[in-house]
Amino acid sequence: MPKQTSYARLPTSAVEDWTRILGREFIQTDSEQLGAAETATFGTQQRIAAILRPGTLADVQACLRAANRYGTPVYPISSGKNWGYGSRVPPADGCVLLDLSRLNRIVDFSEELGFVTVEPGVTQRQLYEFLKQRNSRLWMDATGSSPECSLIGNAMERGFGHTPYGDHAAQVCGLQVVLADGEVIETGSASFAGSLAAAAHRWGVGPSLDGLFSQSNLGVVTRMTVWLMPEPEAFAAFFFRVEDPHGLPALIDSLRELRMREVLRSSIHIGNDYKVLGGLQQYPWNETNGQTPLGPETMAHSRKDLSFGYWNASGGLYGTPALVTEAKRMLRKALNGQRGKLKFLSPRTLLLAKRFAGPFRMLTGWDMRRTVELVEPVLGLMRGVPTEQTLGSSYWRKRGPASAHTDPDRDRCGLLWYAPVSAAEGAQVERLTSIATDTLLRSGFEPMISLTMLTPRNVYCVVSITYDRDVAGEDEKAMACYEELSARCMENGYYPYRLGIQGMGHVPRSDAYGGLLRRLKNAADPNRVIAPGRYED
């Protein structure tokens, strides 16, 4: 039975205004569409009053002016693929969804300076195709989610990818933002009329405002310039499989050193055994006789059978052939003495491996067949190719296979992400992963953990609580696990890099800091019209 919508609660005049602005076609109020938008990958109660689908900047301005006039809260989404963090569901009840996906133009582009200017509806796939069609020598940086994810949506959540441009918020050079009163500003050097350095110089003059509009509710971002990296002459990937159950701290410390020295210049991704298994297959219901969580014996068997380690690191090497060769040498030297296997892989080797998996195994002793399935999209991500592969893991605990057209919200996949940050120090990262592993196993979930060494000094840890929403009671159990995990991490000094709607309001701030944030919100949006509750205490 569809939920009852809160459409009725909207001021009639607001609906009339929006209808006049957008046309009947682009305002949705029927219960089926609203119900779908009210569905995330975990239990939520928030209702959505209507969905507005502006097609132009002027539409967005007019919609916000009307919302501001009637005091109706509006929740902007770009592609709405915020899985694990709330999908399209707003943190507050009764919002109108401002769906920006029709603003999908690539507005500007430079091959020489390496940048692109996009609207919120521009997806990873769209930019990837755009660059391919132009025979561009520039690479995008893709986040490991769906190709249909919005570039702006991901960057404004400060999401990340796998090339040297992996810290997405750090590559942003200028935003166009609509404020609650409908006024439009541009940030950085773009704030000056006719500036020739708009896409080159992010700071502008005076206070730099870019940071204000990421993970925030101070404005609606309608345009973003983001830098793109030039395709390197040479590329290779490295893979290191940790065969010592206590080998993580030494690995982190070695890799930090190489990141600090810029021998390694991209994000390094490290998945634990559960994470790798979840990427390769669904839950082994048969082998476990339906018992959850997956125990240590089954996992040991899988590690051996599928050739992965306790921890599994991968990263790209970029540059001229000589630079890549030197990076390999340094990596070999740094990991020498650590129990594990270091492998290098070029796209050409992968191609060969796919063709000659059998003979390859005979020659090298490395079973490529299953690994190739997992490795190919990883190698793609390191070169800015979006993948759908990672999405599959949200079906881990489902009884049936994922449908061809995956949709975790619709298919009632259970997924809660918690993403604490650690300094890139082995002992600290080890402690964090222990807390996560312990909390999840005790709650009956598999601790799928990925670590991303995004910058030389920090590690983003993403813990997935993956379950089946069709199993009664699991929504509540998973949320309790999330809350325990979040509380234990913060007590121990690990705070998240990003929050889902399930975590907003739970991060402790000093009174002074909270007070300043409230005053800034009041300055930008006095009627609290934009995304109330989003990243607010």
Added chain:
Amino acid sequence: MPKQTSYARLPTSAVEDWTRILGREFIQTDSEQLGAAETATFGTQQRIAAILRPGTLADVQACLRAANRYGTPVYPISSGKNWGYGSRVPPADGCVLLDLSRLNRIVDFSEELGFVTVEPGVTQRQLYEFLKQRNSRLWMDATGSSPECSLIGNAMERGFGHTPYGDHAAQVCGLQVVLADGEVIETGSASFAGSLAAAAHRWGVGPSLDGLFSQSNLGVVTRMTVWLMPEPEAFAAFFFRVEDPHGLPALIDSLRELRMREVLRSSIHIGNDYKVLGGLQQYPWNETNGQTPLGPETMAHSRKDLSFGYWNASGGLYGTPALVTEAKRMLRKALNGQRGKLKFLSPRTLLLAKRFAGPFRMLTGWDMRRTVELVEPVLGLMRGVPTEQTLGSSYWRKRGPASAHTDPDRDRCGLLWYAPVSAAEGAQVERLTSIATDTLLRSGFEPMISLTMLTPRNVYCVVSITYDRDVAGEDEKAMACYEELSARCMENGYYPYRLGIQGMGHVPRSDAYGGLLRRLKNAADPNRVIAPGRYED
């Protein structure tokens, strides 16, 4: 005759409060001290009412609370060495100077994670000595001004240096800020009590506020964490002398390509002939019979005599020996075909050159003797060693030699800096330097221009208007030249990266952007107590 102070205009109760807070010793109101603080390297009219010298964070809080209570404007300075941009002089009249130089502790440091946390009084020299005493393998990034410059002062003006960590604001990871009401906040991950990633993860959660406090008057920065780079295994410098008067655009385009590919990872510095000459000597009054500006014939003679080019580029190469060798190869390849001379120099070669300048010339044909004087501090800056060398150029037009203890304010050196940004495109940079050269020569000043390729995509251009304040009418002439230069640059799309007090209020903003800035200021500092006029329209 000393100027009349505006001390009398202060509310008596405010002075009493500050005296109670700081003690009589740390509030200065005598006309000599105030007069010195009211003196910049160009003509100013602003009076300073008193100088407060807090010694602790609590002092700063209490001083601001009092100022806020009485509505007395306060202008914070760190070391006050903001030469060319206004020194210690506030943009508004009647401010109380909040001199933070007594807060000079190095509060935290990590060799492994490569960071240091400093107070505003910590100077470049102090950090350099600190690292040396600890036998640290970390390098600081020094700006090419005095060793007595404050690290916080420079970073909050978004100043720059010469190593791969040259974009100072980009290396900041967390600020401690006192707001106008005396409340203290910390930004980024440091905003959370007990965060283990405070010095590693700059974004924190929610809106990122760091950008709000650089080039701003929204708070008083009392602490900053900044990243330090690990000393590389190998280092070499390159020098390229452009011998084609039209060779700049090709050079910029080649270097941009190498910066984009991260073959070159540090700022590249490019000085024109006037800039190099100004670094080597004072104005050649004898050779020119006292005529100004320095004409093309004299300059041609100097270029030949002192072995420098129309443009003179230099930068560092960092990494393992193999990486440095590869960078040299790429640089040779990129500059091949451009009329000029490429030289590489290691610290060891420089040492040899100093000892055997004569024989060296015979062997290589390169006259090192005069060059070494200029080159040595440049090589130092590339390795994070602060230098006093660059300060000397502010005495360019003085008739007598610089005193041993240089002080451009006291010695009535005339210096106005205007610092427009260009995208790193040869034709754009060429056009900007033409505007600057033309404007300065027509106004009777030598166009000393430095270009810093700070990031792969932009170029900071610093134009020095250098003169002698003891020559009647020059203050006015120089300021008229500054205003013409500023107007012409902005008309043509070149906006400054930074402003001195002489330029604040002249940068055009959209109404919407200006309005937002005013609302943010009002939210943070409703009584407009902190640095009124600073980076405001």
